[in-house]
Amino acid sequence: MKKKWKIYLIHHSHTDIGYTERQEKIERFHVDYIKRVIHILDDITTGKKPDWAGYKYTCENYWQVEQFLRSSTKEEQEKFEYYVHEGLIDISLTYLNLTELVDKDVLAKKLSDGRNYASRKKMKLNSAMTADINGYSWGYAETMYQNGITNFFSCLHTHHGMFPLYKKQTPFWWETPKGHKVLVWNGDHYQLGNEFMLLPNTNISYQIRDEFTGDWDKDQFEITEERVFRYVKNLETEGYPYLFVPAMISGVMTDNAPPNPRMMEIIHRFNEKHGEEIEFEVVTLNHFFEILRNETVDIPTYAGDWPDWWADGVGSTPAPTKIYRDAQRKYQLSKKLDPNMQLGNPSFFSEAEHQLMMYAEHTWGYSSSVGEPWNTLVNDLDYRKGAYAVNANSLISRNLDEVLANLGEESLQASREKYFKVINPHERPVTDYTKVHIKHWEDVDGEYFHFKRDGFIEVVDCQKNEILVSQVVMIPGGNDIEFKISLAAKEERLVIIRQIVEKPAGGTESNHAYRGNDGVSDLAPYPGCHQLKNHHVVETDHYRIIFNDTTGIEQMIAKATGANMIHPNAVHAPFTGVYEKTPITTDACQERRRMGRNRKGRITERDVAKLVAIDQVADGALYTTIKMEFALKGTNMYVVMLKVYKELPKIAVTVRIQKQNEWAPENLYIPLPFGDGQNHELYGEKSGSIFRPAIDQIPGSNIDFYLLQNGMVFKNKDQNLMVALKDNPLITLGTLAHHEIELSSERTQAKNKDLIYSWVMNNFWETNFKVDLSGFYEFDYQLYLSVDNETPEALIEKCQELNEGLITFAYNPKENEVK
Known part of the structure; x- marks a missing residue:
């Protein structure tokens, strides 16, 4: 060892909101930690604690600072700002350690909060860090970059995950989708410094496995x-190009750790003895990147996605995640309908953003959730986590209600003429289906629905005086009336539901072969009749769907191209459930721990749903609905409702599941085997x-696997199949x-054409x-087929439009609004 080395320590407290304590208790901890750091620095600067000289602290995220600012005195805040300016306290401008569940607008808003604070206080901050999480969109x-963060330190945790570039402790330039660059340090575990035993009374070794592990009798x-x-x-042996290396360190070796200046006692002792060869120095995050940027070593550039190995936590809470996804859609609709924030309630909107961010935080439960699922604290934290999604949905729903009320939405009224307003909130023209609900006690022109439904009412476009194609279905509490409508970008239209003015003449029995006296329709097409209706085939202007008696959907032919949309290597039929269980041969925790990055064991038992019943439950002017009932282990019910629309190339699919309780590791998948392979x-x-x-x-x-937002597109030169993911984001x-487990490289790019599954449930961690x-x-x-030569961006935008839909609500028009 011929040259002097520097080990730069960055002292922080890793934020896990819910892993080690109640969420609100952890909030208090981090407020007190910052106050404690201020007292520590006071003692150092006044000479009271000379042994702690050189101590610095980095706030791991702006959330910690935000909580401190809300729960501190003016004097404490002024001291905090002073020490930031002096370079003794630093602020990472990330907001929290997140999953990819958060959308771009909420993410941008919360990152801007930290940036705005730093700018107001004239703090020269441009760096961010994360800990624990294993990837980022x-x-x-x-x-x-858009929020002034040009340096990013990633401290990944390779438990069920892995760092990128096949190597850690190395920098790279991350080129953004718009061609900007962020300097990334692809770092080691966020408590590597603790592994060096730099804190008194250390008796834990988590990452380094050597002869000292567990030998706490040694000095x-x-x-x-x-x-x-x-x-x-080892760094020298591996050809490491720098003479310095960073290491994150916590006050003690735990998450949500308190600050601990006593590390300086051992650091000073080490430096006095070995400082000519290796010297420790505590630095801030921003200071480290100043050091790195002054180096002359060439740093490679990479562009693309960095998928999170820990994004799969959402699959363990599918119910609140669905509520969260609904809140995200209402958040986007609120912004589209009220871009200037004049119609809604700003406090509802702002608090909804906070709740959306908190649910997207990476912690998915208490530390003993699997080992002690009965534990009171386990269940307390579970409900609190779900409450973020529920609160976000409640708040943004109230905001959207305010917006719609200001756009004219009427509450329930007796004997109301059935006028409705339809709004296209999107930036592009939309032709789609929307629906209104008529309660069981509501009348249409003085008559009730009862069992009349189709043939009783019609939907009329008041502006164009045109009858819109519609279909009625009875649901609990009343009837849904669905209809097709075309609207320009941001256009509003008025429709009325009324009794049919000119009732069609009664029908008579056809003389063509289509159904026997037994009432069963099971004939195949024959010359002169190509779209017979039966349980083996559904045929529309856009699709021909063929069913198998035991597996479900066998073929999905796109008529525009004649191609089968199902992947030629499909192992399972579309939407036919696949259930996995790994038997416990050790204990509930150890069985999961040894799965590594597979999310299942080598002895996993896999069961595929078997079709037990199929029935056509609706067939009208707009769509045909096929109900498929399956038998699937791990469930008491697995039902697929396939709604195939007739005039648009759209298929809506609903999968209904009654899941059984199981302590063993499980996965449940819904196959989406599309594309030509x-x-x-x-x-x-x-x-x-x-991204691809x-x-x-x-x-x-x-x-x-990937956590997506609005959906995905199977893009061919002659057709594009969009799959909008409404409730569950994992594939x-x-x-x-x-x-x-293969890691991404040029030779793995062929996997882009591999089979896709919607991963709706797991409990493997x-x-x-x-x-x-x-x-x-x-x-x-929702599936939607396009044969136009559209860009991937336009097709993904269509997925968002499908998920968010058109806005339709009860409306009482003014006199001049009706012709």
Whole structure:
């Protein structure tokens, strides 16, 4: 060891909101930690604690600072600002350690909060860090850059995850979707410094496995010396190009750790003895990046997505995640309908943003959720986590209600003429279906629906005086009337539901062969009749769907091209459930721990749903609905409702599940095996960035599963199939079998054309996932086919339009609004 090394320590407290304590208690902890840091620095600067000289502290995220500012005195805030300006306290401008569940608008808003605070206080901050989480959407990089964050330190945790580039402790330039660059340090675990035993009375070793692990009788300082020199020597052996290396360190080796200046005592002792060879220095996050940017070593550039290995936590809480996704749609609709924030309630809107961000925080439960699922604290934290989604939905629903009320929405009224306003909130023209609900006690022109439904009412476009094609279905509490309408971007239209003015003549029995006296329709097409209705085939202007008696959907032919939309290598039929269970041969936690990055064990038992009943439950002017009932292990009910529209190339699918309780590790998948397997390209979207899974990615990143926002597109040169994901954002790519985990590279790009599954449930993590997946669930998907040469961005925007739909509400028109 010929040259002097520097080890730069960055002292912080990793924020896990809910893993080690109640969420609100953790909030108090971090407020008190910052106050404690101020007292520590006071003692150092006044000479009271000379042994702690050199101590600095980095706030891991702006959320910590935000809570401190809300719960501190003016004097404490002024001291905090002073120490930030002096370079003794630093602020990472990330907001929290997040999953990819958060959308780009909420992310941008919360990152801007930190940026605005730093700008107001004239703090020269341009760096951010995260800890624990294992990836970030490509859009995250762009949003950081747009908020003045040009340096990013990633401290990944490789438990069920892995760092990218096949190597840690290395920098790279992350090129954003718009061509900007963020300097990234692809770092080690966020408590690497603790592994060097730099804090008194250390008795935990989590990452380093050596002969000292568990040997707490040996002198601690001797372990520090041995480990530090070994670590540096290994860097030299691996050809590490710098003479410095960063290491994050916590006050104690736990999450949500308190600050601890006593590290300085051991650091000073080490530097006095070994400072000519290796020297420790505590620095702030921003200072570290100043050091790095002054180096002359060439740094490579990579562009693309960095999929999060820990995004799958949402699959352990499918019910609140569905509520959260609904809140996200209402948030976007609120912005589209009220872009200037004049119609809604700003306090509802702002608090909804906060709740949306809190649910997207990466912690998915208490640390013993799997080992002790009965534990009171486990259940307390689970309900609190779900409450973020519920609160977000409630708040943004109230805001949207305010917006719609100011646009003329009427509350329930007796004997109201059935006028409705339809609004296209989107930036593009939309032709789609929307619906209104008529309560069971409401009349139409003085008559009640009872069992009349179709043939009783009609939907009229008041502006164009045109009858719109419609279909009625009875649901609990009344009837839904669905109709097709075309609207320009941002256009509003008035419709009325009325009794049919000119009732059609009664029908008579056809003389053509189509159904026997037994009432069964089971004839195949014959010359002169090509669209017979039966339980084997559904045929519209756009699709021909063929069913198998045991597996469900066998073929989905796009008439525009004649191509089967189902992947030629499909193992399972579309929407036919696949259930996995890994038997427990050790204990509930250990069985999960040894799964690594597979999310299942080698002995996983896999069951595929078997079709037990199929029935056509609706057939009208707008759509045909097929109900398929399946038998699937792990469930008491698995039903697929396939609604195939006739005039638009749209298919709406609802999967209804009654899930049983199981403590063993589980997964439940809904197959989406589309694409031709050769010529199609798969595009996805998250946090506003469009990317091709397994292609547009940082090398060495995850290619097994993804958390998407609005959906995905199977794009061919002659047709594009959009799949809008309404309730569940997780998809898997490739085989379901236990397998070697490949990391992204040029040779894995072919996986972009592999099989897709919607991953709706899992409970595989051994610590903090919700283990009980039982209950009733409903997951919605929409398929839409386009043969136009549209960009991936336009097609993904169509997925968002499908998820958000048109806005339709009861409305009493003014005199001049009706012709």
